[in-house]
Each structure stands twice: as C-alpha cells, then as structure tokens.
Amino acid sequence: MTFEPEELRQSRTDLADTLKTLRKRAGITQTRLAQRCNMSQTKISNIEGAKLTPSLVDVELILRALKAPSDLASQVAALARTANTEWQDVWSQRRTGLEKKQNELAGFERSSTEFRYFLLSMVTGLLATPDYVRASLAHISGDHSKAIARKLERQSVLYDTSKRFTFILTEQAVRWPFLPAPAMAMQIDRLASISLLPNIRLGVIPFDAHVPVGPLNTFTIYDARIATVETQTGAMIFRDRRDVSAYLDEFAAYEGFALFGEKCRERLSEWANQCRS
Incomplete structure (x- = not known):
C-alpha cells in the first residue's frame, strides 16, 4: 500500500479523505475497521465524512488497524495534529x-x-x-x-x-x-x-x-x-x-x-x- 506524501494536505477534509482512502486500499469495511479500533461504525463514518475530527489517539488506532507502514503513519499523524489545530x-x-x-x-x-x-x-x-x-x-x-x-x-x-x-x-x-x-x-x-x-x-x-x-x-x-x-x-x-x-x-x-x-x-x-x- 502506497500513498504519496504530497497528497497529505493540511486540512480536516484531507485527513478524512486520507483515512478513507487508506481503509479502502486495505480492503476492509467501516464495520470491520470499527471492530478493530473498538469504535462504532458511526464514528468511523463521521471521521471519513469530515463530520468529526479524530484525535491523534483515534488516528493512531486506525493506522495500527490498517497496518500502515511507519513512514506513512508518521505523515498521517502529522496531518492529524494539524487538523486538530x-x-x-x-x-x-x-x-x-x-x-x-x-x-x-x-x-x-x-x-x-x-x-x-x-x-x-x-x-x-x-x-x-x-x-x-x-x-x-x-x-x-x-x-x-x-x-x-x-x-x-x-x-x-x-x-x-x-x-x-x-x-x-x-x-x-x-x-x-x-x-x-x-x-x-x-x-x-x-x-x-x-x-x-x-x-x-x-x-x-x-x-x-x-x-x-x-x-x-x-x-x-x-x-x-x-x-x-x-x-x-x-x-x-x-x-x-x-x-x-x-x-x-x-x-x-x-x-x-x-x-x-x-x-x-x-x-x-x-x-x-x-x-x-
């Protein structure tokens, strides 16, 4: 799974789009991801729809559940920190x-x-x-x-x-x-x-x-x-x-x-x- 760093733009909408794209590339549903993260499917849906800005802890749980490589995880975590500011x-x-x-x-x-x-x-x-x-x-x-x-x-x-x-x-x-x-x-x-x-x-x-x-x-x-x-x-x-x-x-x-x-x-x-x- 790859994702170009330049695509990680600094905005809440882009964070939502990034997490949604990563989940789809991993080939799992929102329901399955929610189970892995001990979250509700509604919360995952709201995060991916940019209705809810996830905390850094939420993002870290999602990235671990998606088995994102460490370099990509660091980039997305930085994006999450910006989205929370x-x-x-x-x-x-x-x-x-x-x-x-x-x-x-x-x-x-x-x-x-x-x-x-x-x-x-x-x-x-x-x-x-x-x-x-x-x-x-x-x-x-x-x-x-x-x-x-x-x-x-x-x-x-x-x-x-x-x-x-x-x-x-x-x-x-x-x-x-x-x-x-x-x-x-x-x-x-x-x-x-x-x-x-x-x-x-x-x-x-x-x-x-x-x-x-x-x-x-x-x-x-x-x-x-x-x-x-x-x-x-x-x-x-x-x-x-x-x-x-x-x-x-x-x-x-x-x-x-x-x-x-x-x-x-x-x-x-x-x-x-x-x-x-």
Whole structure:
C-alpha cells in the first residue's frame, strides 16, 4: 500500500479523505475497521465524512488497524495534529462580528468544568469591570455594544459552583494602566472580591518573584481537551493531546510561582491602594 506524501494536505477534509482512502486500499469495511479500533461504525463514518475530527489517539488506532507502514503513519499523524489545530485571525473575527467570538467562548464554558487561565498582560473579560471591558474594545471601530453585553453576561459562569476556575495573572496583567487610576483600583478590587468565591483560585505572580521561565503568550485550558493561545493577530486553538499537555505542564509551573489566598489579596490591596494614592 502506497500513498504519496504530497497528497497529505493540511486540512480536516484531507485527513478524512486520507483515512478513507487508506481503509479502502486495505480492503476492509467501516464495520470491520470499527471492530478493530473498538469504535462504532458511526464514528468511523463521521471521521471519513469530515463530520468529526479524530484525535491523534483515534488516528493512531486506525493506522495500527490498517497496518500502515511507519513512514506513512508518521505523515498521517502529522496531518492529524494539524487538523486538530485551528487559527482564528482578528480580522475575520471583526468581519463576522465580535459577539460571534463571545458566543463561541460561551460554548466552551458550557461544555467544560475545569478552567485554567494564564494572563500575561491583560485581565480576561470574565474578571473585568464594565469599564475595563469597554476599554478593551475601544481601539476597534464600530458599535460593539452587543459584544460588550455578551462579555459581561458570560461572567455569570463564575458563580456556577459545578465549575472550577484557576486564574494566574502576572503583576503586569493586573497593573497595566489600561484605565485611569481610580478605575484601575476598582478593577483590582474586583479581582480580590472574585478570589473569595469558593470555586475560584486566583493567583498573582509579582515582579519581585524569581521566575526562571519566560512566558510568551496568554493561554486558556478547558478541562484537558482544548488549549487556546492568544497572539496580537489572533488565536490558536489546540485539540491535540500533546499540545494540550504541554500547556498543562506550563500552567503547573506558573502555579508554583504564584501567590494565592490571603497573600494574593494582600498584594492586590497594596496595588489598588497605590492606584488610589
């Protein structure tokens, strides 16, 4: 069985077509392949029809069941990893409406129970005051009243005690002068207040801490299945388990340098008072 590497184009549709072609060349039915992989025939059908993007584990099971040669298996696994990654550029988001992005995030929040946020340079919308939310969109032209309202509406998820949140903010994220000093003091007070909720752990990494690793991006992890990484021009969405695991490990490292509980609130109070003075 052969398959030309140049045919392995980087898209979900091509991954589906590739797996379907490999199965047919192996001369087995979807039902037989499903039995070998301990999957349902419906799942195999949805994978081959590009209705379901398989995880890397799923792809590895299928390739083993098809007895694909190792070099081809590596190529298809790389294609699967790409298919489990999504790029969302800011210009497309603005064209389709910023409230659409808010609805997508709300969907992640509905379907997840454990959340980890590493905030490098700004406060996330879930923790933001209305003034901060408005300021975060002020540089984008147009009427964003719907997106602002949706951002604030999403904050209700913080009070769902069936969900657990861990927020880690650098001192820069907390203190960046995004608003006038009195409004920044209110924003920092909000962080301290939210840290008292029973299902939330909120920590800060102050500048006077020794942190021998250098973060590059803000990122969020939903359960252990999705990681979103923000850049200046968009966001990457990772679903491959190896990528998500890498961000879980990075988050755990930052947890070890953060101040939580009363120590965190003491720092927040100090920074808020400095804004007021």
